[in-house]
Amino acid sequence: MKKVMNYENRMLVILTAVCIIFFTIMKPDFLSVNSFSSIARQIPEIGLFTLAMMLPMLVGGIDLSVIASANLSTILMSMFMAANIEKGEESVPVMLASIVICIAVCTAVGFFNGVIVVKFKIPAMLVTLGMQMVLTGISLGITKGGTLSGYPQSFRFIGNGSILGIPAQFILFILASAVLIVIMQMTSFGTKLQMYGSNQTATGYSGINETALLIKTHMLSGAYVGIAAVIMSSRLNSASAGAAANYLMRTILIAVLGGVDPNGGKGRVSGILWAVVLFQCMATGLNILRVNSYIVIALYGVIILLAVIVRTRKNN
Amino acid sequence: MEEKIIGLKHVNKHYGGVHALKDVDFDLNRGEIHCLIGQNGCGKSTMIKVISGVIDVDEGSEVILDGKKCRGGSARQAMNNGVRVIYQDLSLFPNLTVAENIAFDRHEDKSIKGVSWPQIFKQAEEVLDRMDIKLELESLVEELSIADRQLVAIARALATNARILIMDEPTSSLTRKEVNVLFSIIKSLQEKGMTIMFVSHKLDEIIEIAERITVMRDGKIISTFENKDVDETNLAHMISGQEISYQQQFTACGDEVILEVEGLTCGRQYKDISFSLKKGEILGIIGLLGAGRTELASSIFGMNEPESGRILLHGEEVHFRSNRDAIAKRIAYVPEDRLLQGLVLNQSIENNTIISIIGKLKNRLGLIDKKGARSITRKWIDELHIKSAVPEINASAMSGGNQQKIVISKWLSTEPEILILDQPTNGIDIAAKNTIYELIRELAKKGMSIIMISDEAAEIYYNCPRALVMHKGKIVKELNTSTITEGEFGREVLDE
Structure with missing residues (x-):
């Protein structure tokens, strides 16, 4: 019989419980349907971005272009919809086509990131930093710094609607996470990816195709950025070059908190899921307590440092 | 009366589940040349690390330096006491000049502020004068020969006023002539009061240079002897722990030629290599570190593209763009x-076993066939007698010998026709070594063609009917081991 939960995930669950108890004592309002539904609506976006961040981190890299990629793809998606659906009308085929465009753009960005990383042997941090600037520049050029807003009602359902009382984006998130768990645990790609992240030399000697593996990893990451982008844009009912700028560092924070080794190799989808829940409880709680938002940023910094220190100590 | 400069008492050291040093007692006397000898993996390197303070020791162990008890695990303390180690890789800075390398430890001296080039050169020159050797101070270390680099490493240690010099396998990539130069320098250092600990697994060299010899085996100190009390034969027995050492057990190989290499050349790594390999043959390739043997093997395995020459499999020329092509042609390395x-140490034994065939282990849904993976892993654990192995646990939990068997399992599961083993028993204890040799013989009997690369003469002599000697990138000799004695073989190999 396998253990239901490993040590790391248990720690995250305990910390989440401590968080909930603390905030409830400080402010009993915390334990309300309202705050939990707000948590459930925010988790999917940040969670999907973090899963997208986790994949390149597992191979010892990082992706600093996730948010920029999401913004450019939603801008293109929004323009496509505006061009093909009259104001006030609905068209499900066009909507589906624009979602496909959004995810395809992000996957293509991942493809280019992967190709540059593997073909020119440049650290992913630099490649994706460059990519981030390129994409943000293009987005600003298209929008002239403005915001594109107003989606058809059917599209806005993705980020605002509910099915049987469960937020639609939450259902999407669970499905996407389940798919990623299957990919990581049950496909040869997932195993190779984790082996490669743990020891690139030995996997190379074992005959693993590094080029294909890295490009696929970045493309898969891009696809998850795309899904997150669709949800985010739908919830905000807009697209702009500067949306969700503060998400980037949070995704790295949550990934490390969730047990992703910054040197590559270690990391599980389940760890990310628990870490996202913990993070969002904390963020919501601090918000309810009206803690100064600048202090909150500093607090996040402290958390990431602590998480890295604890993880590194454990690994040694 | 000899004065102890370093003493170890009841020293134990565990690495995870491995008991690397078992209740070790050891003395180093002031001004002596003391050799530590033993096979790869017997604990020599761990001893060095303990003495130099690089690693901590287990509770209850005692390390005494200059009569003072010292806490294990403090490299700085050992250095301050004049203990200097020259590791096998020499730990030099290839991109810096000879002078900078020699004077490098000035940067550790807090009383010296800034960088003074005249002083760096002056210090380097002084040290080289003391050693009575000449080296171009401004050449980069990467441009020097291995032997000269070794001298730079010694000079660097002397520049720090070292009193105890520990050399780890200093002769492993030197020719006989270069060894002679090194030995004369060691002797002159001793005359100037230096204590020298020399670590090696080459008997003749040790008998030549050492005053006292300590034999290690499987993490234990067998005994310490005066040079006059031992000879090569009884030292060899003590090192291997076997009264009757190995016997050549050769089986005839087939006539079918599987692999031919013709005039293979790769820049400065190796030149004009030609040989052939028959079905079921165990071919030995022996040479010093840096002789080009590993580079040659990686070319055959498709990981190091040769510049010219041909590789033929079953008479057909092949061009490998990567090792995936080689694996597809049933070559394993x-x-x-x-x-x-x-x-991949922190991954499971199962993942390590199936990594090279994982693309083929698919079920109808395109997912990994977990049952298949498990049964393959179990099959190899049984067949290779990998003790206490469970498919789910990490490879890092296994001992050296069992880890090597996992690597071999990985390659056997690709069903290779040609298996290249590069230093297959490096860092493995004797019992495990023998099981690996047996395994290799079994595989050859079943028709697998094997290339065994090693720098241990005995390993090649007892396992390979035919051996190629590599030196400076060339095959200089082909020896038929069954027609000569082990001693003759050893001399033929070293005689370069």
Whole structure:
């Protein structure tokens, strides 16, 4: 019989419980349907971005272009919809086509990131930093710094609607996470990816195709950025070059908190899921307590440092 | 009366589940040349690390330096006491000049502020004068020969006023002539009051240079002897722990030629290599570190593209763009560095076993066939007698010998026709070594063609009917081991 939960995930669950108890004592309002539904609506976006961040981190890299990629793809998606659906009308085929465009753009960005990383042997941090600037520049050029807003009602359902009382984006998130768990645990790609992240030399000697593996990893990451982008844009009912700028560092924070080794190799989808829940409880709680938002940023910094220190100590 | 400069008492050291040093007692006397001898993996390197303070020791162990008890695990303390280690890789800075390398430890001296080039050169020159050797101070270390680099490493240690010099396998990539130069320098250092600990597994060299010899085996100190009390034969027995050492057990190989290499050349790594390999043959390739043997093997395995020459499999020329092409042609390569190149240590034994065939282990849904993976892993654990192995546990939990068997399992599961083993018993205890030799013989009997690369003469002599001697990138000799004695073989190999 396998253990239901490993040590790391248990720690995250305990910390989440401590968080909930603390905030409830400080402010009993915390334990309300309202705050939990707000948590459930925010988790999917940040969670999907973090899963997208986790994949390149597992191979010892990082992706600093996730948010920029999401913004450019939603801008293109929004323009496509505006061009093909009259104001006030609905068209499900066009909507589906624009979602496909959004995810395809992000996957293509991942493809280019992967190709540059593997073909020119440049650290992913630099490649994706460059990519981030390129994409943000293009987005600003298209929008002239403005915001594109107003989606058809059917599209806005993705980020605002509910099915049987469960937020639609939450259902999407669970499905996407389940798919990623299957990919990581049950496909040869997932195993190779984790082996490669743990020891690139030995996997190379074992005959693993590094080029294909890295490009696929970045493309898969891009696809998850795309899904997150669709949800985010739908919830905000807009697209702009500067949306969700503060998400980037949070995704790295949550990934490390969730047990992703910054040197590559270690990391599980389940760890990310628990870490996202913990993070969002904390963020919501601090918000309810009206803690100064600048202090909150500093607090996040402290958390990431602590998480890295604890993880590194454990690994040694 | 000899004065102890370093003493170890009841020293134990565990690495995870491995008991690397077992209740070790050891003395180093002031001004002596003391050799530590033993096979790869017997604990010599761990001893060095303990003495130099690089690693901590277990509770209850005592390390005494200059009569004072010292806490293990303090490299700085050992250095301050004049203990200097020259590791096998020499730990030099290839991109810096000879002078900068020699004077490098000035940067550690807090009383010296800034960088003074005249002083760096002056210090380097002084040290080289003391050693009575000449080196171009401004040449980069990467441009020097291995032998000269070794001298730079010694000079660097002397520049720090070292009193105890520990040399780890200093002769492993030197020719006989270069060894002579090194030995004369060691002797002159001793005359100037230096204490020298010399670590090696080459008997003749040790008998030549050492005053006292300590034999290690499987993490234990067997005994310490005066030079006059031992000879090569009884030392060899003590090192291997076997009264009757190995016997050549050769089986005839087939006539069918599987692999031919013709005039293979790759820049400065190796030149004009030609040989052939028959079905079921165990071919030995022996040479010093840096002789080009590993580079040659990686070319055959498709990981190092040769510049010219041909590789033929079953008479057909092949061009490998990567090792995936070589694996597809049923060539397997067990690399030299098990921990870095062979295994993914923090992944399961199962993942390590199936990694090279994982693309083929698919069920109808395109997912990994977990049952298939498990049964393959179990099959190899049984067949290779990998003790206490469970498919789910990490490879890092296994001992050296069992880890090597996991690497071999990985390659056997690709069903290779040609298996190249590069230093297959490096860092493995004797019992495990023998099981690996047996395994190799079994595989050859079943028709697998094997290339065994090693720098241990005995390993090649007892396992390979035919051996190629590599030196400076060339095959200089082909020896038929069954017609000569082990001693003759050893001399033929070294005689360069």
